[in-house]
Structure formats: C-alpha cells, structure tokens
Amino acid sequence: MSQASADFRLHDFHGGLALDGHKAVSLEVPLASAGLPERVYVPIGQHQGEAGDLLLGPGDQVLAGQALTSSADDFEVPAHAPCSGTVVGLCERPASHPPGSRRRCIEILNDGRDEWVAPTPLKHWAECPSGKIVDHLHAMGLVGLGGAMFPTAAKLRGPWGAIHTLILNGAECEPWISCDEMLMRTRPEAVIRGGQVLAAAVAAERVIIAVEDDMDGIADALKKALAQQHGSLEMVIVEVPSVYPQGGERQLIETLTGLQVPGDGLPQDIGLLCHNVATAAAASDAVVHGRPLTERIVTVTGPGIQRPCNLRAAVGTPVAHLVAAAGGYRDGVQRLVLGGPMSGTALSSDEVVLTKGSHCVLALTDQELAPRPEPMPCINCGDCVAVCPASLMPQLLFRALAADRHEQARDLSLLECIECGCCAQVCPSQIPLVDYYRHGKARLGLKDLDQRRAALAKRRYEAREQRLAQQQADREARRRARAERLQKAGGARDEIQAAIERAKAKKRSGD
Amino acid sequence: MQFPLAGAPHLPPTKRVDRVMRQVLYALLPGILAHWLVFGWGIFFQIALAVGFALLFEWLMLRVRQRPVRMFLSDYSVVVTAVLFALCVPPLAPWWIAAVGMLFAVVVAKQLYGGLGFNLFNPTMVGVAAVFIAFPIELSQWLAPRTLSPGLPGFLDTARAVLTGQTGHLDWDGITRATPLDQLRSGAMDRLRIPEIREDAVFSRFGAHGWDWIVLGYLAGGLWLLRQGVIRWQAPTGVILATLVVATLLWLVDPDLHPSPSLQLFAGSLMVAAFFIVTDPVSGSATPRGRLIFGIGVALITLAIRQWGGFPDGVAFAVLLMNMFVPLIDRYTQPRVYGVQR
Numbered sequence: 001m002s003q004a005s006a007d008f009r010l011h012d013f014h015g016g017l018a019l020d021g022h023k024a025v026s027l028e029v030p031l032a033s034a035g036l037p038e039r040v041y042v043p044i045g046q047h048q049g050e051a052g053d054l055l056l057g058p059g060d061q062v063l064a065g066q067a068l069t070s071s072a073d074d075f076e077v078p079a080h081a082p083c084s085g086t087v088v089g090l091c092e093r094p095a096s097h098p099p100g101s102r103r104r105c106i107e108i109l110n111d112g113r114d115e116w117v118a119p120t121p122l123k124h125w126a127e128c129p130s131g132k133i134v135d136h137l138h139a140m141g142l143v144g145l146g147g148a149m150f151p152t153a154a155k156l157r158g159p160w161g162a163i164h165t166l167i168l169n170g171a172e173c174e175p176w177i178s179c180d181e182m183l184m185r186t187r188p189e190a191v192i193r194g195g196q197v198l199a200a201a202v203a204a205e206r207v208i209i210a211v212e213d214d215m216d217g218i219a220d221a222l223k224k225a226l227a228q229q230h231g232s233l234e235m236v237i238v239e240v241p242s243v244y245p246q247g248g249e250r251q252l253i254e255t256l257t258g259l260q261v262p263g264d265g266l267p268q269d270i271g272l273l274c275h276n277v278a279t280a281a282a283a284s285d286a287v288v289h290g291r292p293l294t295e296r297i298v299t300v301t302g303p304g305i306q307r308p309c310n311l312r313a314a315v316g317t318p319v320a321h322l323v324a325a326a327g328g329y330r331d332g333v334q335r336l337v338l339g340g341p342m343s344g345t346a347l348s349s350d351e352v353v354l355t356k357g358s359h360c361v362l363a364l365t366d367q368e369l370a371p372r373p374e375p376m377p378c379i380n381c382g383d384c385v386a387v388c389p390a391s392l393m394p395q396l397l398f399r400a401l402a403a404d405r406h407e408q409a410r411d412l413s414l415l416e417c418i419e420c421g422c423c424a425q426v427c428p429s430q431i432p433l434v435d436y437y438r439h440g441k442a443r444l445g446l447k448d449l450d451q452r453r454a455a456l457a458k459r460r461y462e463a464r465e466q467r468l469a470q471q472q473a474d475r476e477a478r479r480r481a482r483a484e485r486l487q488k489a490g491g492a493r494d495e496i497q498a499a500i501e502r503a504k505a506k507k508r509s510g511d
Numbered sequence: 512m513q514f515p516l517a518g519a520p521h522l523p524p525t526k527r528v529d530r531v532m533r534q535v536l537y538a539l540l541p542g543i544l545a546h547w548l549v550f551g552w553g554i555f556f557q558i559a560l561a562v563g564f565a566l567l568f569e570w571l572m573l574r575v576r577q578r579p580v581r582m583f584l585s586d587y588s589v590v591v592t593a594v595l596f597a598l599c600v601p602p603l604a605p606w607w608i609a610a611v612g613m614l615f616a617v618v619v620a621k622q623l624y625g626g627l628g629f630n631l632f633n634p635t636m637v638g639v640a641a642v643f644i645a646f647p648i649e650l651s652q653w654l655a656p657r658t659l660s661p662g663l664p665g666f667l668d669t670a671r672a673v674l675t676g677q678t679g680h681l682d683w684d685g686i687t688r689a690t691p692l693d694q695l696r697s698g699a700m701d702r703l704r705i706p707e708i709r710e711d712a713v714f715s716r717f718g719a720h721g722w723d724w725i726v727l728g729y730l731a732g733g734l735w736l737l738r739q740g741v742i743r744w745q746a747p748t749g750v751i752l753a754t755l756v757v758a759t760l761l762w763l764v765d766p767d768l769h770p771s772p773s774l775q776l777f778a779g780s781l782m783v784a785a786f787f788i789v790t791d792p793v794s795g796s797a798t799p800r801g802r803l804i805f806g807i808g809v810a811l812i813t814l815a816i817r818q819w820g821g822f823p824d825g826v827a828f829a830v831l832l833m834n835m836f837v838p839l840i841d842r843y844t845q846p847r848v849y850g851v852q853r
Binding site for chain 1: 512513514515516517518519520521522523524525526527528530531579582586588626627628629743792793795796797798799802841845846847848849850851852
C-alpha cells in the first residue's frame with residue numbers, strides 16, 4: 001500500500017458555491033441504530049432498472065438477509081429482507097420522487113427475533129477473477145449509495161476499455177448531510193477494504209479517495225487505516241476544497257484529474273470509475289462478511305429535528321420512524337426534505353420509506369425558509385452563468401424554456417444540466433430555474449419518445465405497404481402465369497378438362 | 512405527518528433585485544455628494560424631478576399593461592434609471608428635460624419593450640440620447656464649478672430656474688461655462704492644438720475644479736459595488752483599459768492633436784458609465800468575455816464620437832450601439848459547456 005503524493009495536484013471546476021455546512025450539529029452525537037420498525041416496506045425496483053421476480057409470497061416466513069427478488073441481469077438488483085418475520089405481501093407506499101407518486105414495496109411484519117441467513121462471504125476474494133467479485137456484489141444487492149442508486153454491477157462491467165483509476169467519492173458537498181463523514185470516521189478500514197474490492201473488480205491500478213478539506217480528522221483516520229492494510233495497490237487520500245457541488249461525479253473527476261467526462265459519455269470512457277465511499281464500505285461488508293445491503297447510514301438533521309444525528313437504518317424504514325428515533329420534530333417544521341437542501345426532494349408525507357439511496361432526512365422550519373418572494377423577471381445579471389458547474393447559460397435556457405422553445409434549449413445544452421441548484425440559489429429574481437430545467441428535460445424526453453414512436457410507426461407503415469405491394473405482385477404473377485397457360489395451344493381446353501377432373505375427384509372422395 | 516411541497520433548493524435566497532438596485536443607489540452617493548459640492552443644489556432638483564416622473568410613468572404603464580404595480584414599483588430599478596439620468600443632465604436644466612427624458616427611458620425603452628428584464632436598450636441612455644437630440648441648447652448649458660463661478664445659484668434661484676425654465680436675475684453667462692469636453696470640441700473646430708485649448712481655465716491641474724472629484728466619487732462607489740459582488744469586473748475594466756490604451760497610443764503619436772488619456776477618462780461621463788451604465792445587466796452581455804467586449808466597444812465608440820462625432824460626449828450613443836450587438840456577443844462568447852468539445 002503506497003500512500004504517497006502529499007503534493008497531489010488539484011484542478012478547479014467552473015462555478016460552484018461555498019455554502020454553510022451545518023454538519024457539526026449531526027456529527028456531535030455518536031452513530032446509533034434507528035432500530036427496526038414493526039413493519040418494513042422494502043422497495044422493489046428502487047434502483048435504476050427493472051424489478052426482478054418475487055421469490056416469496058404472502059404468509060411466507062423470511063429471515064434477515066434473505067433475497068426477496070430475483071435478478072436476471074445487472075440492472076435487476078435483488079432486494080433483501082432487513083429483518084426476520086412474515087411477508088405480508090405487496091403494497092404501494094408513497095415515494096419521494098416524483099412527488100405524489102407511489103412505489104411498490106414488499107411489506108414484512110418484523111418478528112423482532114432478528115434471525116439472519118447464514119452469511120455468504122466471498123472467500124479469497126483477492127484471488128478471484130473480477131467477474132466473480134462483480135457477481136457476488138450484485139447478488140448482495142449493491143447499488144450506488146451516493147443517491148442515484150445505479151446498480152453497482154452495471155457500473156463495474158460494460159462495453160468500455162480498461163479502468164486505470166478508481167475514485168472513491170467522500171466529498172459530501174451538500175449542507176447538513178454528514179452520513180459519509182460519519183461512516184469514514186467510524187469505519188475507515190471498511191472504506192479502504194471496499195476500495196480494494198472495487199479496484200479488484202475492475203482491475204484498476206490505483207485508488208483515489210477524495211474527502212473534503214473541512215472534514216475534521218477524516219483524512220488522517222483513513223491514512224491510519226490505510227497504513228494497516230497490505231497489498232500492492234496504489235491508494236491515495238486527497239483532500240478537495242469543500243465547494244458545492246464538489247461531490248458531483250463529473251466535478252470531482254475534474255478536480256482530481258483535470259479531465260472532463262465527455263458530455264455524451266461516462267467516466268469509464270476515460271478510464272475512470274467513481275464510487276461513493278458508502279458503496280465501498282457496503283462492498284467490503286458484502287465480500288468479507290457476506291452481508292447483503294439492507295441498511296445504510298442516514299443523517300437525520302435540520303432545525304426541525306429535536307436531536308440531529310446519524311442513524312444506521314434499514315432500507316424500507318418509514319421516514320417517520322427515523323424522525324422518532326431522532327427525538328421527533330420541533331415546533332414550526334415547514335418542510336421535510338429527502339436529501340440535501342440544494343438538490344433534495346421535498347416530501348409531502350413522512351410515510352415515505354428509505355431506499356438504498358436515501359442519505360439524509362432534513363426538516364426545515366419557517367425560520368430558514370423565509371417565504372420566497374414572488375419570482376421577478378430575469379434581469380440577465382449572469383450570476384447563474386458564473387456559478388454553473390456545467391458552464392451553461394442558465395438565463396438563456398430559462399428564456400428558451402419559458403417560451404416553450406425546447407429545441408433551442410437543447411441547442412443550449414439543457415441535457416448537460418446536472419440540476420445542482422446553484423443557479424436557482426443565486427438568482428436575484430428568485431426564479432425556480434431547476435424546476436424549469438427538469439420540466440424542459442422531461443418535455444424533450446417525451447418529444448424524443450414521440451419521435452421514436454413516429455419513426456416506428458413509419459417503419460411499420462412502410463413494411464405494411466411493402467407487404468401489400470408484394471402480395472399484389474404475387475397475385476399479378478399468378479394471374480399472368482394462368483393467362484399464359486390459357487393462351488398456350490389447347491391451353492383452355494386442358495384447363496377445363498383439368499377442372500372437371502378435379503371436381504370429379506372431389507366428388508368421389510366426398511362419397 | 513403531511514408537509515407542503517416545494518422545489519429545490521431549500522435555502523433562503525441570497526440576493527434580491529430590489530436589494531441590488533438599492534446598493535447601486537448607495538454606490539452613487541459619493542458622486543452625488545461631490546456633484547453637490549461642486550455645482551450646488553441643482554443635482555437634487557434633477558434627481559427629484561427624474562425620480563418623480565419615472566415613478567409616475569412606471570405606475571401609469573404598469574396600470575395600462577395590467578402588471579402587478581406594487582411589486583414592480585418597489586424593485587427600485589426605475590429609481591436607478593432616474594438617478595443616473597439626473598447625473599447626466601446640467602444641474603439647472605428645466606423640468607421638461609426630466610419629463611421628456613423619463614418618457615423615453617421608462618415608457619419607450621423599458622415598458623414598451625416588456626418592462627423590467629426585457630428592454631434591449633439601456634433606458635437611461637435612451638432618455639439621455641433623446642434629450643440630447645431634442646434639447647441641444649439646454650443640455651450644453653453646464654454650470655461653472657464653484658471654483659470658476661462668480662457664485663453658485665442658491666437654493667431658491669435653482670428652484671426657480673429648474674421649475675420655470677426662467678433664469679430671472681441670474682447672470683447666465685457668468686454662472687455657466689463650457690465643460691472640458693465642450694472646450695476640446697470647439698477648440699478642435701477652431702483648429703487649435705491641444706496645448707492651446709488647455710490654456711483655458713477649465714483645464715487646470717488634476718482635481719482643481721471638481722469634475723475630477725465627481726468622477727472619483729463614481730469610481731469609489733463603483734469599486735464598492737465590485738466588492739459587494741453587485742457588478743463584475745469585466746465591463747468596467749473593458750471600458751477603462753480600452754480608453755487608456757487607445758488614448759495613450761494616440762497621445763504618444765501626436766500630443767498636439769489628441770487629449771491625454773487621463774483627460775479622456777476623467778472628462779465627461781465615461782467613468783460613471785463604466786461602473787453604472789455598462790454594468791447594467793439587462794441590456795448588457797451576460798458572459799464574462801462578452802462583458803469585456805461590451806465595455807471595450809463602448810469605450811472605442813465613445814472615443815470615436817468625441818473625435819469625429821457631432822456631440823462633445825458620445826457615451827449614450829456608444830452604449831446604445833453596443834446594446835444592439837449584445838445578442839451577437841452573447842452567442843459567440845458562450846462558455847464551453849462541461850464535457851462538450853467545441
């Protein structure tokens with residue numbers, strides 16, 4: 001394990017915002033368990049991708065860690081039971097996104113015995129072929145824990161060239177969220193081990209672990225844990241500036257390497273792979289302890305929470321249960337947010353259940369949400385241009401979208417927007433810019449779908465036309481052949497004779 | 512428990528249009544104060560008249576266009592327009608100057624184009640250009656600064672002159688005087704060399720007669736705005752740098768024909784424009800490089816008008832001309848989008 005390069009050269013990404021962290025408040029208390037609720041609702045198909053087939057039915061007994069769904073490919077990630085008990089059945093629970101939608105969940109009645117299936121660690125993983133490691137991680141239900149829940153296996157193997165560098169993303173740039181910092185503080189060795197596992201899964205030559213420079217003692221903790229590990233893998237721990245959105249995959253890659261991920265490509269296209277530190281720790285648990293991904297650390301914080309803290313919580317726990325574990329709400333709670341204040345989703349109800357990607361529950365009071373004034377017209381101040389990490393022209397995008405000129409917005413690279421919220425935050429006219437962009441992207445998506453449908457319909461139409469023409473041609477050919485036969489010498493008589501013969505034969509067989 | 516929904520970000524806003532506009536007004540205070548010390552009470556009458564007419568026209572147009580009156584009247588944008596206009600007209604200009612100026616600034620340039628955020632041209636400069644063309648005599652009658660005046664008109668005399676357009680017992684020839692730029696222009700017409708023109712009393716050592724102090728006031732206010740993050744450095748830098756470079760080159764080539772760079776920068780309204788007009792977000796460029804180009808363009812056109820044009824100072828026309836190029840500038844100065852090759 002080398003641990004060199006104190007002089008790691010960092011680069012800047014464009015724009016971004018320096019925001020108040022508010023992280024200390026949830027880091028003061030030690031990590032605790034939220035405990036299991038009486039009923040858990042394990043979301044199915046919570047990751048990006050399809051849901052696999054159900055393996056259990058109503059009334060079945062289930063053990064903690066038991067797979068609930070099957071998996072046919074890398075995009076169908078199995079879900080596992082976080083507790084032992086009885087399967088009640090399928091149900092629909094409120095989902096965080098899109099607002100007002102519902103999500104299919106398996107309801108399990110917790111029997112409180114916490115009986116686990118026998119762990120299935122991947123022995124001698126360091127000597128295993130990479131495909132076997134990926135299969136194992138997939139079977140243990142791993143998805144990206146940074147929020148997007150992209151299936152880990154689908155990220156580890158695909159049609160791209162060699163991966164030379166694995167980046168572990170510990171740059172937790174949104175205010176209030178501290179679950180990754182808490183993880184790195186309490187389990188640095190799991191993060192390091194997970195980095196080795198993930199690097200082995202893609203045969204990467206080196207690992208960069210990025211943490212923010214205002215994380216107190218985290219880099220040292222990781223370095224200490226690194227010093228106790230053995231191996232030939234090059235591993236570096238780098239402190240990056242705490243600027244929002246430093247933790248964005250593309251921004252972090254630019255900070256660390258100076259390279260930009262192609263707009264229509266993936267980090268893998270330039271030999272890089274980026275995973276969240278929590279995903280790494282989960283990979284370590286899956287391989288070393290054979291433990292499937294059934295719980296994660298969630299920050300429950302904000303001025304509207306009695307005792308802000310970080311909690312280990314089971315996937316499928318209702319948000320209300322977490323809030324109760326953190327002492328309940330304070331007076332004047334105005335808004336409940338899943339995620340951070342910059343890009344999180346406001347929840348209409350605390351019945352929403354945790355998914356593998358839920359990293360923060362934030363309760364805000366009317367004090368910091370001073371009623372937003374009515375949006376004013378855009379004054380073209382360009383503040384949004386200055387902060388946009390994707391180097392877009394947000395004000396031009398807004399004007400295009402406000403006038404329903406979606407194709408113009410596409411030309412202005414609307415699809416490169418990462419929805420970080422920086423533009424809306426600095427807008428002096430309080431225009432909800434991100435809402436416009438999301439809506440615009442959805443409209444462009446629908447339009448593309450329409451176009452694909454139209455193209456498909458056109459293909460079908462053309463195929464039908466061709467088929468009809470073919471039939472017509474065949475008929476024509478038959479008719480011509482018959483005509484030729486009739487015109488041959490004695491053709492007509494022969495034909496009539498043949499028809500009489502046929503009729504006779506038919507009559508005979510009918511008798 | 513149920514909660515109301517709202518879009519991200521879930522943080523209080525950091526900047527507001529009305530606060531930005533108020534900060535611009537604060538930044539004008541040093542210049543206004545210097546103006547008062549040098550030219551007397553006139554500036555306050557001009558500000559009061561311009562603001563009054565501006566609010567009146569804005570209110571009328573908002574009513575006619577059925578827009579939320581209170582929201583737009585309280586955003587201070589029209590006040591900024593009016594105060595900047597007042598700073599550009601002579602202190603004793605009669606009231607109809609402000610009325611006509613604000614008619615063109617607020618009604619034509621701003622509201623007829625769609626109100627705040629939609630005007631293609633800088634409203635103040637449209638107003639200034641309109642009165643420059645409509646009332647060339649009134650607009651050329653600048654007061655002599657305190658140091659060169661037999662006595663600045665008092666408060667009541669100023670009030671009478673501004674509100675009636677009558678000078679009364681004031682010795683008009685005594686108290687008015689050509690500005691340095693007027694002198695340069697008429698001197699050039701008489702085929703005088705610069706050193707001969709500069710023998711006039713208005714050209715003294717730096718800071719002797721007050722024009723420079725007013726400009727320094729604007730500079731101080733502008734730098735404060737920069738510090739506050741209300742304006743960005745590109746546009747003012749473009750104006751000042753382009754002025755200095757071009758004026759210095761010409762001056763080095765032939766100091767007899769071309770005024771010195773400091774005279775170009777401190778005479779007329781180039782400095783106030785650099786920090787308060789060229790930085791207008793609505794009618795200016797929104798990209799960093801675009802702002803620089805916009806500022807350079809304003810400086811170059813202003814110098815050209817001073818050299819060859821029919822008006823002693825051409826800032827208003829320079830800004831309006833550059834306003835026309837903003838969509839083009841914005842289009843070709845877009846930053847390179849992340850991950851997209853140009």
